[in-house]
Amino acid sequence: RHLMEGYVRDVQTRHGYDHVWTGHLVNESLYEKSGHLEHYVDSMFPPMVEGETRYRLKPMNCPSHMTLFNSRAHSYRDLPLRYAEFATLYRYEKSGELNGLTRVRSLTQDDAHVFCTEDQVQEEFARALEIVREVLDTYGFNEYRVQLSMRDPDDSKYIADEQKWARAEQELREALDAAGIDYDEEAGEAAFYGPKADFMAKDVLGREWQLSTIQVDFLQPLRLGCEYVGEDNKEHTPVLLHRAVTGSTERFLGVLIEHYAGAFPVWLSPVQAVVIPVADRHNDYAREVSRRLGEAGIRVEVDDAQSSMQKKIRENARQKIPYLLIVGDNEAEAGTVNVRRRGEKQQEELDVGTFVEAVLEQVRSRE
Template identity: 50%
Template sequence: MADNGNVPYIETELYRIRHSAAHVMAEAVSELFPEARLAIGPPVEDGFYYDFDLGLDERGKPRTFAPEDLARIEARMGELLRDNAEFQHTTMPVAEALAFFGGQPYKVELIRDLAAGKVDENGEPTAEPATEVGIYRQRDFVDLCRGPHVGRTRDIKANAVKLLRTGGAYWRGDEKNPQLQRIYGTAWHNKAELDDYLHRLEEARLRDHRRLGKQLSLFHISPLVGSGLPLWLPKGAVLRETLENFLRQAQLARGYLPVITPHIGNLELYKTSGHYPYYKDSQYTPIKVDEEEFLLKPMNCPHHIEIYRSEPRSYRDLPYRLAEFGTVYRYEKSGELTGLTRVRGFTVDDSHLFVAPEQLEEEFIAVVDLIQYVFSTIGFSDFRARLGTNDPASDKYAGEPEMWARGIAAIRGAADKLGLNYTVEEGEAAFYGPKLDFIFRDVLKREWQLGTVQVDFLLPERFGLEYTGEDGRPHRPVMIHRAPFGSMERFVGILIEHFNGAFPLWLAPVQATIIPIADRHVEYAQQAGAELKAAGLRVTVDDSNERMNKKIRAAQMQKTPYMLVVGDKEMEAGAVAVRTRNEEDRGAQPLADFIEQATQLIVSRSMEL
């Protein structure tokens, strides 16, 4: 994140403000809770947090902060900020630091790790063992820190700081370690920025896909089925299938071939691809069957490779484009699961293209064009591209440097030809190759990674893929991995929040509700509903005993695009009185006219009603 163009977040003023605010919060907590032991307090996107150990309560459970504690801490922070103390940076030899922080076990552990050259205070590997550590002081409060910070506490506006909530967090993210109490806060340049952020937070709460998913009956998480394994309810299934059918049609028109692969595979398949060693911690325990081991499918690409290998291939077969809505399974910690956006079982709109090297650029451009078509049709216009490359200093990337150079050059060439505005971010590649990600910004200005295109020279080598060239000799194809949506679960979750559940007509699970005014109008309402369904519209008839206004309100709460009211006049004229979910009353119009207008909007996938 940055608050000034493409400047890295750590170099911005907001980073320094938030980092410094975290220290002041720790100072306030230390005063109000002298028994508290301090852990870490970094800036994060849009704010900061600090972790504390408050000891155990009378039941032997970790003591937690109460809401009134947060108010006291925030009030004391305001006083400390206005005091205008200086943030002073010094260093301290390791032995001296160990003695100084002797009563703070988490700080002692951090210092020892720094001295041993293991990891730094943020859990990142250190370059070499440290002989001294960074210290920051304001007033009498001293913390282990490398900065950066603002100059003085008054550089942080007290009315631009807000403590938001508390939560539990394991020390260093490990469930085997003690559970700490985390306080989340935010800090901005001024009160206007804070107010704007708090407004966006409230809007995000109202748009939360978990709340709307329940209100609109889209999906359900059952504890008996398992956390992170969503059940798609009928309306949610309609929404998801509409998206899938849209992409299927686009893929078929571009020469993709549909395939289906199993939900498990032999462990050797994923060892050959490298996914098992690389993603071992996020995969489920292998299942032993008849002396063989099988794995719940974590990736679709090895299965598609085996389809390619199922028969000899010629240069005439290329490009060979396989597409599947393939369900995969990843282990996610229970505390990280979030509705549809972080799950354990999800379906990827996966495709793998096997191309000759000379076809790579053209096919890559065609894939990017498909992703842009998908985004524009869905109504996603605010997005940017990110070229993710390998980090040469890291050992998590497989393959030779020459292979990586070829892949990066291919993506650059295609992106430049397309005139894409993209950034290059080292360390954002897949383990097997560089990629171009599309980062979408929703109506609340939150960024989400959606579509991705990846160039892969590695897996064709590992699996020995070949095709017979025009010269009659064997050649190695290149793979392109791509997924415009990413995962259907995550995409639908983002879609719900972006549209606040009020989907465009073509995506709406129920496109119109017919509302008879009285019992004598029910038969006509059902006849009208049958005509609408025959024309391909998704329609319900509300023949309940409720009053008309209550029926209209119920349909609006379900964010149904159209409410079609029918009474005596509509029956006589073969018409419907049209109202929209935006409370627009369009009056009566012939049923045939409404069907024609709605059908045109659906076929064109319009954003309008």
């Protein structure tokens, strides 16, 4: 989990995002202004009351990030301003809708919000798209489609403002067209505040999951009084782009487990190598190898259980560990390890330092 989040943080940092943190408990009045209390209350936990103040566990980050934006004055020179946060959100899903890691009531979202001018929307959409493509490609999701989720004009679940909805939908269509992306339109699937481009990826079993999303929002910044001073020295309302790459970390992890069928790539594997001593007299050397690997940053364990070497190999292979390192008399004397790669029966004897460098290169390249 930390590796997944750290990777996305690194990508976002390269693209000019500021990483922020906002509180879990929020004054209910903020959600009254943003429209969540009217349009999203069924998915929120009951309020906590202290005197005349009512607090809510936050179901989304956008009102908090807009509050952060409003904490100081902004000029057009400050824009685009990009906030990113791995935030814990709380959504009161019905018990029948809960499903393992893929549908939970407490979730972590790689939430980001970009405050920009209308002229910057397409450029910022392209930047967000570049991040989405890079991350999905790294995880091996090479097959996905884009769904343009639009509102149903006859549905009262959306904030009513015909003009701003039309502008947001047009901006998103133009951004997708400019990026050369094919998409299907789905009425009634928009967020209550704006349309969104949802990236629907297929796992190795051909099942489709909604992972990434980019949304255009003209409404909430206006409701919450977000403003910047333009070149004309007048106050303007910024456009807000909502963006999540992996969406819910929990759901993404659940999808990855099935996508990889448990055989995680080396950089993402919880345990990257297991050292297996041939006999008890090789335990000390196995621990020395483990120490060297651990100091180099490799996640390693020693299997010194009281069982045969073949049984230990079978059991660790069943756990889909990327590397099994068998050590006996010859290896201890030569300072080497016998490397058995996941899915292979052949073994290769390598110097410990050579093996360390090979694994670290795989981690660096995220193969």
